[in-house]
Amino acid sequence: MSRLAARGLTLAYDDRVVVEELELAVPDGQVTVIVGPNACGKSTTLRALGRLLKPRGGAVLLDGVELARIPTKKIAQAIGLLPQSPVAPEAITVADLVARGRQPHQSWWQQWSEADEKAVSDAMERTDVASLAERSVDELSGGQRQRVWIAMALAQETDLLLLDEPTTFLDIAHQVEVLDLVRQLNHERGRTVVAVLHDLNQAARYADHLVAMKAGRVVAEGHPKEIVTAELVREVFGLEAVVVPDPVTGSPLVVPGTPWAAPGM
């Protein structure tokens, strides 16, 4: 089953077509990760899934209805989305920013409910930012800030969560922390997650469903164990590599070929 799907999706910036005739069904309750080389259209696709970009052709469907036909607030109650570099209002506190995630559930005369209170404190607890509640977002480290943004997206309490390169700018420990959190959410709450990741090995580790894109098309999709092979890496990234089982998880681990060395060494 899939609530979110792309049908014949064509995306373009001005006259440059980035994604063409893309078919994608996001499996419910799983972690889907989109990978591919730079400029392959993976972030563009994610933006379209989150209605940040209007399709040039085809459509994105939520429960069978075109996104363009659903009021944006209604979509926000079903799909949470974290852009690549979100901007916080100046000098906002952590608690205040996380609370903004409740926006789609509120109205002018219903500005704060018990459900809001619960969702916000729950989201802050899960992302381990409760102790930062009164701090200003500006003064946090990159890792802390990213956790706060994820907390905001969680507070939105949507069944679907789209994350655009959530680990960029983070060091490796924080990358693992964020990805573990995503997995945990998926597992414990049954949230459907779609993430764009840069690192193929991380993608193979955390994805239930891996989508490999190249030049605006899906080259392969399926469980990482089934699709990540030396051939796929060569085809998608143009890189010679050896694929071995990850010593910890057993998921496919991509080891690039011999590095350049000075002749005679």
Added chain:
Amino acid sequence: MVLRAGRGTFLVHRRAAVVAGALAVLLAVTCVAYLCVGENFVSPGEVIKVILGQPSPDELVVGTLRLPRMVVGLLVGAAFGVAGALIQTVARNPLASPDIIGISQGASAVTVGAMTFGVSSYTVLPYLSVVGGILAAGLVYVFAWRGGLHATRFVLIGIGFAIALRSVTQLFLTKGDYLVAQQAQIWMTGSLNGRGWNEVSVLGWVLLAMVPAVLWAARAQRTAGMDDDTAIALGVRLGRVRLGLVVVGVVLASVATGTAGPVDFVALLAPQIARRMTRTAQIPLLCSALLGAFIVVFGDLLARRLLSPTELPVGVLTAAVGAPYLIWLLVRGRTGSSSGGGTA
């Protein structure tokens, strides 16, 4: 802090509520002082009698001369305060106030133009002013639009328009009759001199009509400080919200300008001081309005008495305070932009 009223729940920032209360008290004291002080001192007791409508020998001085002028000052100041807050919020820039980005200048150009063509009625000028302000804002908006509203471009284009429109005003002044030019010159400094109940009623009706829009803006501006993508993800159509906030701000700034002239720097100062006092992420509109009103009324009190019997236009006073602040803002902006601007 959450307020409950029937089935409605409203978010109120605790510190902002305390600050608003304190400002209201300060403003009330200033108002009584304003009515007491003048050519002849009137005791606070008599002033309160007049306000309550009881018979008093000081009825004429307080009720007819000082009170309406003060009410104009209150309304103008509040309007400038809210207008500045909204426009600064949309532009995400403390420099973006209606008197910096061409809105006051647009209002001035049209008003002074009308004056030189013989329009002198204080009930017509505010409306012309609104037209001028909206035209100027519309031009700035259109020129700053490149598939989206970029804050810095919006401010820079606004400053450009401000300079151009000031020249247009100068052109009208040199072309016009010399008496009219002198009158226009005083108006352009921003003055409450000679303002009375007529101005109060025009201004009052416009501001009353704007109340629902301001109530909407108070909540809508919560998301205006975010980027477009994040706001859309939260179900907010930021383009429309921004446009709405700018329109409300422009109408308020223009109608205030039309009544008292461009009282410089009030719209620039009030929101930033209010925000520093409340330490909220968004500029608190009520505090901003109260502070704007305080600056104008207190400024006019000083302006009336400082070089007595000569009455200065209140705009001279606000400029004396505002200009150093503006310079400070620019100097700090150059050194502090890397730390403050990076994440903002």
